[in-house]
Amino acid sequence: MAGVGEAASILTLAIFAFDISKKLYEAVSSFESRRTDILEVQNSLTSLASVLDLVRQQIQDSGDERKYEPLRQPMQCCKSTCEDMQNMLDACTQHTNDVHASVRDWLKMQFHGKSFADMKQRLASYKSTLSIAFASINIQDHRATQESLTEMKGLIKGTKEDLNDQVEKVEEAIHDAAESLQDRLRADSAQLKGALQTLAQAQQVASTTRPQIVVKQNRAGKDSRAIFGTDVLQSPFDLRVSGNVAEERATMAAGVHSSESLQALLRASGKPEVVLVMQTLQGQLRRPDTDMPQDGTSRSELITAKEQHARTI
Incomplete structure (x- = not known):
């Protein structure tokens, strides 16, 4: 499985990304650290693993992998970020059994021109991009509510701002980085821009879907x-x-x-x-699975219902 890449099936990629995120979560959890940075990474990994597991199950149940191709790019980003974080972690632990020292070194470490803070932010943004792309696929198959569409648009806006900030930071770093790091940073920039394209596709779905x-x-x-x-x-x-x-x-x-x-x-x-x-x-629209209240009025409050009951599902 180590050679899984862009040519792999979308299901294989989902399984591999899930396995990597789970392995990293278990490694981070073994530190039993209560540091805020560590807890935030654990939360991101828990959320990511949940989304990837849902993706895997849905692809298997649908039998139509082509439908889920829009998830390839954000899943690849999540996978590579988890791999980088795992490599960082391995470098900090291979020569010591001191857990506190390992955590401290991990938080301070630079890896391929990125700090732990960069990695943490990247993981959160890619996980959010994947969740949004997955929701945009599902929203076309199920009844959308106004609340779900509004929530999606808000997530898109926030994630887009985060990714743009990261692109700007990487682009600035390329100019100051050693030549040996520039190609790696350009690859990071390309991944971030790819995630922005995924968000643009999701935005199109959210903008054209009527509740x-x-x-x-x-x-x-x-x-x-x-x-x-x-x-x-x-x-x-x-x-x-x-x-x-x-x-x-x-x-x-x-x-x-x-x-x-x-x-x-x-x-x-x-x-x-x-x-x-x-x-x-x-x-x-905000409560699609509940019954209508018995007293319903129009905008101008023309009349109040006394006996009838409208059911919406």
Whole structure:
């Protein structure tokens, strides 16, 4: 497995990267150090191993490795960073059994022009890039909520800023570095820029994906009105309605409704059992797996639902 590289299958790379991150985590944990820097690395490695394990399982279950090719670059970055950190650690421990001295030396060590702090930051940024790329693949297969899209965009923005700072730092270091280190630093810069390209692809997915709400298996009782949708012409979400039942003389409506249509439906009802699930649905984008509240109102609070219950899943 030591020769795993760019030509390896995406599944093989995921397995190898997981094994390396786990091995490094176990080595770092053996120090039993409570130093902040060590704990932060442990947390990053724990998170990275969890993501890589999910990636491995999902690739195996899907049987379609090509779909996960966007993960290759960030996984390769995570793998190489873990390898470098392991090499640094080995260099600090091979001549001594003094744990405290080994940790102290590791934190102070320079490796291929990078410090421990550089490595730690690189690991966190690459792990975040991998998580974002993985989420961008999954968000296209599952119903996205407004909350998940907003969270993804925030993670992209923060990780992009971190990577840009690191690119700038490496580019400055290249000019001052010894000739023997310049090629290595250029390779680091290329990896960082590759991670930024991965983020750009994820940003495109986040920007073009519309959140969805599914309203199904509701029942409009006799002589009642049930209205699902929005009174905003350019709705920020997609509404899917299925399996709903309207009883005798009941009316169900779903979609974008004009003010005139709403007023007509309300006047025609003559009863209080009208469910007007309008702008409330937009709040439901943040809680996609819970039932709608029994009291739902439109933006203009035209009416309060008394008996009907809208279920969203």
